[in-house]
Amino acid sequence: MSTTTISVEGMTCGGCANSVRAELSHIPGVHDVGIDLSHGTVTIASDAPIDAADIRAAIEEAGYQLAG
Structure with a gap:
């Protein structure tokens, strides 16, 4: 498991x-x-590490942006 x-x-x-x-x-x-x-933090628990591009795309689809 990955966090x-x-x-x-x-x-x-x-x-x-x-x-x-x-x-x-x-x-x-x-x-x-x-x-x-x-x-302003989100913790994602998954089977394996999640690709940063997939995380960014999901956050942007929700109407938000990654900080930093």
Whole structure:
């Protein structure tokens, strides 16, 4: 199992979190998506490491951007 933590800009509410969670959950192999709104972080649990391009695409599809 692999865990990846990323920072996402602009997530401020439960609706934001749900959008991000839904898009990331569509990536094959993702088991769980944990979101900490107060810190703007997302933790992704998956079978294997997830390609950074897939994560970025899912975040952008949800209407947000990776921080940094």
